[in-house]
Amino acid sequence: MSTIFDDIATRFRQGRIDRRTFMMSMVAAGASVALASSLVGRAEAAMPKPKKGGHFKLGIGSGSTTDSFDPGAYSDNYMQSVGHAVHNYLTEVTNTGQLKSELAESWEPSADAKQWSFKLRQGIEFHNGKTLEAADVVASLNHHRGEASKSAAKTIVDPIVDIQADGKGTVVITLSGGNADFPFLLSDYHLPIMPAKNGVVSPSEGVGCGAFVLESFDPGVRTLVKRNPNYWKDDRGWFDSVEFLVIADVAARTNALTTGEIHAMNHADLKTVHLLKRIAGLELYSVNGGQHYSLPMNTTLGHFKDNNVRLALKHALDRKTLLQTVLRGYGEVANDHPISPGYRYYDKQQAQREYDPEKARFYLKQAGLSSLKVDLSTANAAFAGAVDAAVLFKEHAAKAGIDINVVREPNDGYWDNVWMKKPWCVSYWGGKPTEDWAFSAGYAKGAAWNDTFWDNERFNSLLVAARAELNETLRAEMYREMQGMLRDDGGALIPLFANYVGATSNKIGHDALAANWDLDGLRSAERWWFV
Incomplete structure (x- = not known):
């Protein structure tokens, strides 16, 4: 029992299980409810308490010489993490996936969710000594707006038709259509609040609050x-x-x-x-989120214009083997769309796509092809094991008459020179708090990060309709249809949901990890x- 307790207590301290799971695990191991309750209390008492001090060094497996402090250009975990250290946002997603206030103390929508009023916290000071006020929020969001904007958050802010300061403490935002999830969007890592001067911000200075x-x-x-x-x-x-x-x-x-x-x-x-x-002295963390690995095909170029070719490639990959070989089981197979089982409107009834070389050949034939040769650009800058994944895919696809030429790209500059530049490459996405956000960021027409350049009229129409739909049943039906459209017509081959796996010194304390x-x-x- 002692050994079992130590193992479960370690996972509890690392935030890998919650209090309820701790107790259930102990009861399953033979402890009484009273003993399990006592043990969880003991584990909580032994958990490290926060204290100030020390110089923390964090090694991140991404980052580039082309990085900029302009939050509209953040493209990987490195600048995203730096940005969260320096900046605050209007809202924050907690480590339990809930939305909470950050710089916005509270918010209220209109009845149709087209207008949102955000009341700001008082007394917040930027690093340059300026006090936070509504004008800073207006300028920070406007930095990403406008036809000339190159911000990756442009799609998020495009629905804003008007943004006004109501005095110094309130911001009123009017949208082109209702969006019940709008406060979630304002937690996006591209949208920190920066100090304004004469109505504009200086994003590259790296001044936040x-x-x-x-x-x-x-x-x-x-x-x-x-x-x-x-x-x-x-x-x-x-x-x-x-x-x-x-x-x-x-x-x-x-x-x-x-x-x-x-x-x-x-x-x-x-x-x-x-x-x-x-x-000894190290602790591994493994967090199951919505992170997924993707192989986006530019649907406006070459063979990728033909959905039959896209379907052939989707059937030519052995996802289960990839899960065990590349992820060592730290994840689960995906179904060519970004919605994992943890999402509210995940379609549990959708059939999982399987490895089927004969079906891949069938779709090649439908495209008028007896074989296919295509380049796949890859680098481990995309995700650990990306090169190995591409080589494995080459082996799997060969059985379907598909010759994948694996092009190994430099890690440095990968996100600027390869992703969304080459016709087919490897990529990864972090999970989003809502279906609308996941779909809008990467698959909507004109989205800055629509890395497949996919444009499906029905999908785009449903995206707008579902966003404003207050009837839960109808909204669920729309999101299920959209998952199916991405699976069967989209340009992203999404084989795996990958756990976030890293490690820390046991000198580091933290709560349950987000x-x-x-x-x-x-x-x-x-x-x-x-x-």
Whole structure:
């Protein structure tokens, strides 16, 4: 019983299970309810308590020399994590997936959810000494708006038809159509609130009102931040300073953690993660969120214009083998759309696509082809094991008469030079809090990050209708249809939902880890502490 308790208590302390699961596990192991309750209390009492101090070093498996502090250009976990250290947002997704207030103290919608009024917290101070007011929110959101905007958040803010300051403490936003999920969107990592001057912001300066103040920024190498002495949250921002290090090579990243050069790392090498688990002083984390691996095809180019070719490729990949080989079981198979079982409107009835070389040949024939040769660009900058995944796919597809030429691209600059530039490549997406957000960000017509350049009139129409639909039954039907459309017509081959897997020193304390993004919802710098 002692050994079982130690194992369950460790998972509880790491945030991998909740209190209820802890008790159920102990009861299942033979403990009485009274004993299980006593044990969970003992585990809670032994959990590390936050304290201020220390210099935290975080090794991240992404980052590029082309990185910018302009939040509209954030494209991977590195700048997204740095951004959350320096900035605050109107709303925040908690570690349990709920929406809570951040800079917006409260909000109220109109009856049709087309107009939203956000009341701001008072007394919030930016790093440059300026006090937060409604004009800063207006300018920060307007930074992403307009025809000339190149922001990746443009699709999120495009529905805003008007945004006004109502005095210094309230912002009123009017949308082109109702959106019951709008406050969730304002937690997006592209949309921090920055100080305005003469109605505009200076995004590249890296001035925010977050837990840490920017000290130095060397793109693709290192970012140093120090604690904001005037931070308004008394239960966040524990470290004296945080150093974000770009360590793209997973072996180098792992070595840095095991030798104590860094205190935490993301994107653990799943090939050797079993060895990492054995090292004293380290703790592995594995969080099941909506993160998924994707192989987006540009549906406006070459063979990818033909949905028969897309379907042939979707049937030519052995997802179950990929799950065990690339993810070592740390995830689950996906069905060519981004909605995982954890989503509210996930379609449980949809048949799972299976590996079927003969069906792949059938679709090639429907496209007028007896064979197919196509390039697939890949780099481990997309996700750990991306190159191996592409090579495995090549082997699987060969049985269907498909010759995949695996093109190994440089890690540095991958997101700027390959993704959305080459006709077919590998990519990854973090989970989104809502179906609408997941669909709008990557599959809507004109979306900045629609990496398949897919344009389906029915899908786009349903997206708008479902967003404003208050009838739960009708809304669920729409989202189920949209999942099917992506599965059977979309340009993204999405084979796997991947757990976020990384490791920390046991000197690091944290609550249950968020699942909406890696590194505790990108907020590890703000939420974690030294034990």
